[in-house]
Amino acid sequence: MSSEKIAAEQRTEFGKGAARRIRRADKIPAVVYGHGIDPIHLTLPGHQTMLALRHGGANALLELDIDGSNQLALTKHVQVDPIRRVIEHVDFVAVKRGEKVTVDVPVHVVGEAAPETLVVTENATVTLEAEATHIPEQIEVSVEGAEAGTQVQASDLDLPKGSTLVTEGDVLVVNVTAALTAEQLDAELSEAEAEAGIEKDEADDAEADADADASDDASEDSDSE
Incomplete structure (x- = not known):
């Protein structure tokens, strides 16, 4: 996973009023936590940040330029307005290159199972440990031609090099049943x-x-x- 570079501004104003003013300026309030540092409160460019988060998926990695210093930040929580569907706030955790992080990665089912079967995704994500700069965007599970009774457990997943399964191996991920x-x-x-x-x-x-x-x-x- 490559990181998107974003120019960030440190902010000193907090609270709902300050957040509303930031959003009216088409920007996004954010906070970076981690590594024993005090939380860093930031303002991010709205459109660029939205595109970076959409491109990076659930575990988007951003390279934040904060007053000339670069900080890798892994997305942990994105708050979205339920009506207008705009980003209201983002929480990040600070990471370093080469550092191992634990993340939940989406499972993506591909292929067509055998006729008269039903493919059920029992767990939509699995937990992995991976390098912060090499987090897979998703784990593919092929059910091409799979017959009823086929079960894919977490231990059966084909993980990218450098990723380690944290989820228990016997956890059922995909279940193919008779329709x-x-x-x-x-x-x-x-x-x-x-x-x-x-x-x-x-x-x-x-x-x-x-x-x-x-x-x-x-x-x-x-x-x-």
């Missing part, structure tokens, strides 16, 4: 509908009992008067 027939699907839907009907009847009965209890209490209050 449901139309009859089986109809049976499952009918069973689900029947269970939903039973739950509704029980809820209606409980509501009726509650109304009856309330009516009885009202009658007792009236008699006592």
